[in-house]
Amino acid sequence: MAASLAEGGPCPSFMREWCFRHLCSGDSDTIQVSASDVTDFELSQLIERINSASNDISNLVDDVVTCGYTGIVSLENKDSMIRTVVLHSTMRVIPMLDQLRKGLQLYDLPKIMKTHQDLCLPLFVPGEDDEVCSAPHLYLPSGEEPPCEIGSADHQKEVNIINFLQDYLQEIEDSGIPEGLTAGRIMQWMTGQRHKPVLPSEKKDFVINMQFNHGRDTRHTVCFPTVSACSRTVTFPSAHL
Structure with a gap:
């Protein structure tokens, strides 16, 4: 410590x-x-x-x-x-x-x-901001594919996923049920820690990267979000959406 x-x-x-x-x-x-x-x-x-x-x-x-x-x-x-x-x-x-x-x-x-x-x-000591996980404001396309065109079906899937995640975080934050899933616990899953950085210099650069895998391979095996806590990156597969 x-x-x-x-x-x-x-x-x-x-x-x-x-x-x-x-x-x-x-x-x-x-x-x-x-x-x-x-x-x-x-x-x-x-x-x-x-x-x-x-x-x-x-x-x-x-x-x-x-x-x-x-x-x-x-x-x-x-x-x-x-x-x-x-x-x-x-x-x-x-x-x-x-x-x-x-x-x-x-x-x-x-x-x-x-x-x-x-x-x-x-x-x-945790404060008011420690359990709040700000909705990600930056998302990156999957490294395996070029950026999807705005207005395309893939882009609409990405927007829907982002909107759903933001709404879900807001819903559990407003519920105030400490025994259930909280925004802080989701943030810990994504980043390895459940609190926001305290130092202003670190807070300014704190970003959760969102990636999307639009792979069409019918033999794919990963059908759930994967996380790299070190790089604070979450990858969402969208093949079934």
Whole structure:
């Protein structure tokens, strides 16, 4: 991770903000976390069960005590119980963050991160643009064939594929279903990373190349899109369209 950041490679834009703050300072006593920062499925479910409990909470005693809660398990102590679960979830991650911080120290990155937190935050914490995969605005014809003539049947197929892909990306982006296929995951399939470049110089030149294979060979075997993540190129076969 340290080498990737120092040498301009993909950034680890997958952390919570409190994780980034801890990497900057190394002080776990100053971090601020809430129930929304709990990413462990079982613990997040436990928090929901505590919040939704209205009459009897005795069935949660074992789970809450396992998280280190030492008070009385009752409806009146919901907030204290949730804080304990959040703290338990946080402390499980701290040792891993400390190891990451030691690796970052090889390049003296924690000092830079602490001094320029606003600039470094997008490198570690996903923002609004990280899950957005802009529809490709450049497509290239297949290298096996000359460029198709505008208005031809092949050109119309290319336009239809581009329009369908753009509409599909917009549809899944608007759906907001995190468990399903997202634009970021499609971008990871196409480019090897699910986030846009952060540096302006890299973002300006970031393009996904679209190629089309109009081969008429009836014995062809590839009937699905193929990807070269290194060159950020997607090739669509159009023989069956």
